[in-house]
Amino acid sequence: xxxxxxxxxxxxxxxxxxxxxxxxxxxxxxxxxxxxxxxxxxxxxxxxxxxxxxxxxxxxxxxxxxxxxxxxxxxxxxxxxxxxxxxxxxxxxxxxxxxxxxxxxxxxxxxxxxxxxxxxxxxxxxxxxxxxxxxxxxxxxxxxxxxxxxxxxxxxxxxxxxxxxxxxxxxxxxxxxxxxxxxxxxxxxxxxxxxxxxxxxxxxxxxxxxxxxxxxxxxxxxxxxxxxxxxxxxxxxxxxxxxxxxxxxxxxxxxxxxxxxxxxxxxxxxxxxxxxxxxxxxxxxxxxxxxxxxxxxxxxxxxxxxxxxxxxxxxxxxxxxxxxxxxxxxxxxxxxxxxxxxxxxxxxxxxxxxxxxxxxxxxxxxxxxxxxxxxxxxxxxxxxxxxxxxxxxxxxxxxxxxxxxxxxxxxxxxxxxxxxxxxxxxxxxxxxxxxxxxxxxxxxxxxxxxxxxxxxxxxxxxxxxxxxxxxxxxxxxxxxxxxxxxxxxxxxxxxxxxxxxxxxxxxxxxxxxxxxxxxxxxxxxxxxxxxxxxxxxxxxxxxxxxxxxxxxxxxxxxxxxxxxxxxxxxxxxxxxxxxxxxxx
RNA sequence: GACCCGGUAGCUCAGCUGGAUAGAGCACCGGAUUUCUAAUCCGGCGGUCGGGAGUUCGAAUCUCCCCCGGGUCACCA
Numbered sequence: 194x195x196x197x198x199x200x201x202x203x204x205x206x207x208x209x210x211x212x213x214x215x216x217x218x219x220x221x222x223x224x225x226x227x228x229x230x231x232x233x234x235x236x237x238x239x240x241x242x243x244x245x246x247x248x249x250x251x252x253x254x255x256x257x258x259x260x261x262x263x264x265x266x267x268x269x270x271x272x273x274x275x276x277x278x279x280x281x282x283x284x285x286x287x288x289x290x291x292x293x294x295x296x297x298x299x300x301x302x303x304x305x306x307x308x309x310x311x312x313x314x315x316x317x318x319x320x321x322x323x324x325x326x327x328x329x330x331x332x333x334x335x336x337x338x339x340x341x342x343x344x345x346x347x348x349x350x351x352x353x354x355x356x357x358x359x360x361x362x363x364x365x366x367x368x369x370x371x372x373x374x375x376x377x378x379x380x381x382x383x384x385x386x387x388x389x390x391x392x393x394x395x396x397x398x399x400x401x402x403x404x405x406x407x408x409x410x411x412x413x414x415x416x417x418x419x420x421x422x423x424x425x426x427x428x429x430x431x432x433x434x435x436x437x438x439x440x441x442x443x444x445x446x447x448x449x450x451x452x453x454x455x456x457x458x459x460x461x462x463x464x465x466x467x468x469x470x471x472x473x474x475x476x477x478x479x480x481x482x483x484x485x486x487x488x489x490x491x492x493x494x495x496x497x498x499x500x501x502x503x504x505x506x507x508x509x510x511x512x513x514x515x516x517x518x519x520x521x522x523x524x525x526x527x528x529x530x531x532x533x534x535x536x537x538x539x540x541x542x543x544x545x546x547x548x549x550x551x552x553x554x555x556x557x558x559x560x561x562x563x564x565x566x567x568x569x570x571x572x573x574x575x576x577x578x579x580x581x582x583x584x585x586x587x588x589x590x591x592x593x594x595x596x597x598x599x600x601x602x603x604x605x606x607x608x609x610x611x612x613x614x615x616x617x618x619x620x621x622x623x624x625x626x627x628x629x630x631x632x633x634x635x636x637x638x639x640x641x642x643x644x645x646x647x648x649x650x651x652x653x654x655x656x657x658x659x660x661x662x663x664x665x666x667x668x669x670x671x672x673x674x675x676x677x678x679x680x681x682x683x684x685x686x687x688x689x690x691x692x693x694x695x696x697x698x699x700x701x702x703x704x705x706x707x708x709x710x711x712x713x714x715x716x717x718x719x720x721x722x723x724x725x726x727x728x729x730x731x732x733x734x735x736x737x738x739x740x741x742x743x744x745x746x747x748x749x750x751x752x753x754x755x756x757x758x759x760x761x762x763x764x765x766x767x768x769x770x771x772x773x774x775x776x777x
Numbered sequence: 778g779a780c781c782c783g784g785u786a787g788c789u790c791a792g793c794u795g796g797a798u799a800g801a802g803c804a805c806c807g808g809a810u811u812u813c814u815a816a817u818c819c820g821g822c823g824g825u826c827g828g829g830a831g832u833u834c835g836a837a838u839c840u841c842c843c844c845c846g847g848g849u850c851a852c853c854a
């Protein structure tokens with residue numbers, strides 16, 4: 194089904210055409226002056242400008258040409274040429290009822306259907322997930338949910354950092370602490386043990402130490418480079434060891450992701466694309482896209498701006514992450530035939546993606562595919578600098594989630610929320626409230642801006658917070674549950690009066706919010722909509738006592754409205770990755 | 778130095794394919810509860826949209842210059 198604004202836009206576009214103007218000017222949007230009207234069309238101003246006509250005259254011609262006049266309560270020309278629109282209350286109600294009956298809740302799928310790869314720029318093996326992964330996880334997950342909801346064919350890929358110099362560092366570090374292991378014996382015939390010689394905790398401890406050692410000791414760095422090289426050449430012991438590193442790290446990452454309710458279609462990593470690199474490099478050399486520079490192989494990408502070339506092969510023959518990213522994009526574009534690849538990655542990597550995309554364009558990978566860096570800002574501490582623990586270390590994601598849930602429970606206790614429920618249910622609610630607090634706080638900001646991590650603020654039950662939304666949803670659920678117990682059924686949605694209009698308008702504008710979020714790859718528009726919807730419901734709730742209403746038709750209509758509202762609210766929250774409890 | 782992003786109410790931010798009186802949350806002040814979860818709702822206070830010029834009937838939004846903050850800038854990722 195068409196969205197309400199699309200339906201109106203279609204009618205106005207036709208009218209513009211009949212009035213001798215380009216139909217694009219028929220765009221109808223929600224009014225910015227709710228005191229004057231519900232919707233407005235400003236196209237007459239632009240059309241008049243282009244045609245050097247009088248805007249009011251054009252506006253009048255459009256109104257004269259407009260069909261389906263029976264849908265409108267009032268149409269008027271205002272100011273320099275705004276067209277103000279107010280709908281027949283019955284038409285609005287009918288549209289909302291239709292949305293409620295629609296499988297997609299009134300949000301039309303995007304066309305054409307595209308294949309979209311969402312790359313989460315995943316965690317690095319051997320480094321535990323920390324605050325830095327919070328945003329890519331929450332944002333990327335919301336985007337994959339949104340794109341799917343809008344009918345796109347989404348393939349999400351965690352894209353683990355499971356290759357590169359850090360692997361060599363770990364191998365060298367382990368060869369020193371446990372030299373007796375068979376992985377280091379080049380003559381060992383195999384098979385290698387099935388059990389990993391290290392735990393995630395070991396890796397987490399080893400990595401920073403190894404990294405620091407390489408930084409201060411060039412000989413150690415050289416050993417790490419050599420080990421990396423041998424690993425990449427396929428030395429069996431190193432490969433076996435590497436597999437262990439990846440396995441234990443992935444298992445740990447899975448726990449964190451599952452705590453956040455996030456999953457991926459693919460759990461591939463950088464290593465997956467390594468075999469394709471030599472062929473790609475040959476191809477790029479032959480095509481003259483890649484060329485030698487200062488001992489390395491590069492793709493010049495500096496068209497007019499001062500952009501350094503993409504480094505493909507280091508002077509020592511090794512590859513860099515740009516090499517892997519290019520090979521990855523190549524496979525996604527040419528073999529997986531994706532038409533869009535979204536990289537949900539920290540904004541500080543903007544230049545890197547600019548280089549990769551330019552190189553990919555030169556290589557001809559982007560003729561049927563676009564690459565996009567969905568950049569996001571940092572999560573900061575109260576000091577405005579990237580968030581750290583009290584002792585100055587990096588906050589682990591696991592601890593962060595636990596803190597959010599503890600804080601949620603604390604807030605609930607203070608307010609007496611869920612006080613008399615069984616402890617297990619209470620804990621379950623606290624878990625949902627904590628996650629909702631975290632996710633809403635993250636997504637309500639535009640992704641590009643940094644924000645300050647403030648749990649006490651996020652877990653408040655007032656204002657624009659996750660808990661506020663859950664509370665609103667739970668109140669609707671409670672009404673519907675009581676109605677069902679009393680044998681009351683939702684019925685036909687009656688025409689909107691002043692009391693229901695705000696809620697119906699909010700409901701009708703869901704597709705616009707979803708589209709806006711999609712267009713900018715920015716779920717903050719969904720947060721905005723969720724808040725508006727929750728507030729609209731609260732306003733309605735205040736004025737209309739559903740269960741106490743004596744008129745059965747009105748009561749059934751209100752129940753229907755509540756039902757549709759809950760479905761939409763839960764859907765929007767779901768698109769944000771937020772789960773709603775049954776009661777609080 | 779070059780490039781990128783930002784500077785909007787006391788605080789945190791939204792709005793930026795130009796459109797009527799610039800919005801929200803928090804904070805502050807006032808009001809609403811015999812009622813389905815008041816954890817809510819309604820109202821008020823509060824702004825040279827960093828500064829200046831330009832384009833336009835119209836600029837927070839587009840262009841240029843300047844100031845301030847952050848980020849990035851070939852063999853790490």
